[in-house]
Amino acid sequence: MVRVFIAGLLVAAATITGFVLNAKYPGLTFASAAPIFGEWQLHVGPGTPAAVLIAFLVYAKGPELAQHRFAVPIAYVTAVAWTFSLAMIDGWGRFVTRLTGEHEYLHEVPEITDVPTMLKEFTTRILNYQPDSWTTHVSAHPPGATLTFVALDRIGLGGGTVASIFCVLVGALVVVAIPKAIGDNAVLPFLVLFPGAVWVGASADGMFMGVAAVGIYLLTRWPLLGGVVLGWCLFLSYGLVLLLPLALVALWRQGELGATARRIAVALVGVLAVVGAFAIAGFWWYEGYELVKVRYYQDVGTPRPYWYWVWANLAALVLVIGPAAVKGLRKDKWIIAAGIAILAADLSGLSKAETERIWLPFAVWLLAGTARLDRRWLIAQAVTALAVNHLILTEW
Numbered sequence: 238m239v240r241v242f243i244a245g246l247l248v249a250a251a252t253i254t255g256f257v258l259n260a261k262y263p264g265l266t267f268a269s270a271a272p273i274f275g276e277w278q279l280h281v282g283p284g285t286p287a288a289v290l291i292a293f294l295v296y297a298k299g300p301e302l303a304q305h306r307f308a309v310p311i312a313y314v315t316a317v318a319w320t321f322s323l324a325m326i327d328g329w330g331r332f333v334t335r336l337t338g339e340h341e342y343l344h345e346v347p348e349i350t351d352v353p354t355m356l357k358e359f360t361t362r363i364l365n366y367q368p369d370s371w372t373t374h375v376s377a378h379p380p381g382a383t384l385t386f387v388a389l390d391r392i393g394l395g396g397g398t399v400a401s402i403f404c405v406l407v408g409a410l411v412v413v414a415i416p417k418a419i420g421d422n423a424v425l426p427f428l429v430l431f432p433g434a435v436w437v438g439a440s441a442d443g444m445f446m447g448v449a450a451v452g453i454y455l456l457t458r459w460p461l462l463g464g465v466v467l468g469w470c471l472f473l474s475y476g477l478v479l480l481l482p483l484a485l486v487a488l489w490r491q492g493e494l495g496a497t498a499r500r501i502a503v504a505l506v507g508v509l510a511v512v513g514a515f516a517i518a519g520f521w522w523y524e525g526y527e528l529v530k531v532r533y534y535q536d537v538g539t540p541r542p543y544w545y546w547v548w549a550n551l552a553a554l555v556l557v558i559g560p561a562a563v564k565g566l567r568k569d570k571w572i573i574a575a576g577i578a579i580l581a582a583d584l585s586g587l588s589k590a591e592t593e594r595i596w597l598p599f600a601v602w603l604l605a606g607t608a609r610l611d612r613r614w615l616i617a618q619a620v621t622a623l624a625v626n627h628l629i630l631t632e633w
Contacts, residue, residue: 244555244563248272251552254545267537267590272549273556274591275631284325285627291319292430292619299426300612309413312425316409319429324405324438326626335439335633336404337397340373342386342441346395349387356380357519363528365535374441376532379525380515381472382441401439408434408443411601414454418487419571419605426615427607432622433557436594440633445473449480449598456487460500463487464507470598471508472515475526476588477598479581482574489570533587546589553593554579557600559621561614565606575602594633 255271269276295315302311324332337343349355362369363376370376375383386400394403412428437443449470456463467484470477488500512522555563566572578599582588588595607614625631 238564240566241560241563244560247548248552248555251549255549258542258545265540265542266545267541270629271590272546272553273593273625273629273631274633275629277628278630279628280326280630281627282326282328284322284327287322288319288326288619288623288626291315291322292615292623295319295426295429296612296615296619299429299615300423303422303425308422308425309416312412312429313409316412316429316431316434317405320405320409320434320438320443323435323622323626324401327630332401332439333396333398335397336386336400336441342372342374342383343395343397343400344372345375345383346386346390349383352384352387353518356515359520360525360528363525363532365532373536377529378441378474379472379522380520381469382445382474385441385444385473404439404441404444405437407447408437408597410447411450414447414450415601415605418450418454418457419608421605421608423608424604426612427561427604427610427618428601430559430615430618430622431601431604432559432618432625433593433597433600435622435626435631436557436597436633440594440597442474442594442597442633445470445477446597446601448473449477450601453480453483453487456484456500456504460488460504461507464504465511466507467504468508468511471512471522472520474595474598475522475529476582476595479578479599482577483571483599483602486570486574530587538587538589541589543586543589547583547586550583550588550590550592550596553590554596554600556621556625557593557596558603560617561607561610562603564614565608565610566603567606569605571602571605575599575605591632593631 251272255266255268258266259269259271268274302308305311359380362371364370389395389399389403412425415428416422416424437446448466452463452466452470455466467480470480484504488497488504490496490500515522579596582596582599
């Protein structure tokens with residue numbers, strides 16, 4: 238309980254400090270509800286009763302159903318329902334327009350009619366203050382993120398509604414992948430009531446989270462396929478290069494150094510195949526990464542103070558993973574690996590605010606330790622998600 242108490246103090250300190258900074262220096266944090274990106278606004282919506290009901294049912298039946306023959310599909314459907322219900326607290330109108338704004342991916346989709354040319358010219362449009370620079374989110378990510386929504390559009394599934402639903406459906410795959418990767422279904426109820434679901438519905442980072450979790454799981458079974466999926470992850474978000482510690486855990490075979498080395502080599506073949514394909518098409522990952530660092534400080538990276546966000550980010554993380562994950566933190570290989578990734582992202586200075594969505598692919602693995610907790614901690618998870626969603630009008 239000491240860890241949970243300290244985590245609570247961290248959230249309180251970050252919230253109070255954020256309030257003071259915003260009052261004294263408007264615009265400095267560029268997050269009205271710091272440490273969360275959004276606005277303070279008490280509100281309810283059509284998703285409120287549904288979310289409460291789902292939370293109660295998971296508390297009442299979740300631990301038993303985790304041992305059911307069809308535990309994983311039941312958990313997946315429930316996680317989707319939980320995420321949708323949280324999104325509907327803000328209303329359908331906000332949900333379907335999350336990815337259509339002027340800074341978002343879908344803003345650029347109608348313009349992209351020639352994918353080969355787009356890939357060849359992608360890096361030339363990353364920097365800001367030029368007539369044809371990409372929108373904020375397109376420029377801040379490798380082209381794979383944008384191409385995902387272009388592909389949906391080309392097969393007749395374009396628009397904000399499909400894009401938001403797609404992010405939720407893919408994001409919820411963590412309840413399938415993580416239990417299989419760690420070999421313990423007892424974690425299922427806690428993954429279902431993951432407070433981070435507030436930002437899965439809908440943000441592209443929720444989709445990244447699901448793809449990354451599937452890639453890590455595949456590494457434990459089929460390294461080549463897992464390598465291909467994680468290679469694709471590199472082109473969804475530059476930050477997903479920090480999946481490396483989790484990937485190594487997935488590939489490690491205790492006491493079998495030779496087998497581990499072979500699995501790593503096979504996985505690298507899959508990763509390099511994807512990297513090579515993009516390079517041949519005209520996009521070099523490292524060049525894009527270097528330009529994105531410049532673009533970041535052309536935008537919100539400069540005004541946001543590092544001294545505040547380097548610890549306030551961790552307060553946002555607490556709200557994402559919930560008290561149960563804090564309680565369950567222990568010397569577990571998955572938790573340690575996720576912690577290394579998060580620490581590296583935090584200290585880099587390239588994650589100042591908005592980490593409640595940006596760190597989703599790493600944060601969700603911190604729930605691995607919840608498998609040993611009793612059902613009372615499910616209440617804490619649900620209350621955290623419901624409180625955040627009802628008190629703050631989040632951007633995602």
